[in-house]
Amino acid sequence: MLLKNHLIEVFKQASLENNFLLKENVVLKWVHRFGIDSLNDLLIHSSLQKENQREEENQEQISLIDEVHEENQEKLSLIDEMHEENQEQIKLELAKTFENIEETKWESNGLETSSSNEINCKNQNSNKINKFTETPSLPLPYIKNLRKWINNDKKAS
Numbered sequence: 001m002l003l004k005n006h007l008i009e010v011f012k013q014a015s016l017e018n019n020f021l022l023k024e025n026v027v028l029k030w031v032h033r034f035g036i037d038s039l040n041d042l043l044i045h046s047s048l049q050k051e052n053q054r055e056e057e058n059q060e061q062i063s064l065i066d067e068v069h070e071e072n073q074e075k076l077s078l079i080d081e082m083h084e085e086n087q088e089q090i091k092l093e094l095a096k097t098f099e100n101i102e103e104t105k106w107e108s109n110g111l112e113t114s115s116s117n118e119i120n121c122k123n124q125n126s127n128k129i130n131k132f133t134e135t136p137s138l139p140l141p142y143i144k145n146l147r148k149w150i151n152n153d154k155k156a157s
Helices: 003-017 020-034 036-132 146-156
Strands: none
Touching: 003 020, 003 036, 020 036
């Protein structure tokens, strides 16, 4: 390995570890060996590697975000399916309840008609009985004569 490549690798490693003493030592060796004019080569190589690492980290983060997004989409689809199933169950329950209400209405209508028929029959029977046993009602006297009428009636009995 060439000295330049080795110093570049050590400088990159020191940059990653935030080791300022090692970075300073590498820069001093670089300047002593290759001159101050070539110091940009060292910094350019290290900055390119940093950018590459950042891009790799960004790609990893993007892939993680995509995975999380896919998981969330799957969860949302499951939730939607469960929601649809719940809606269907609710519709079935409402239909059953509606059928029960209709049945009770028919039953109550049947009871009302049968009870009204019974009442009508009773009324007809009582009308027949009343026809057979009509008794003349006694005329009531005027209020002025009521006491006299009551007293006369008591004396008569």
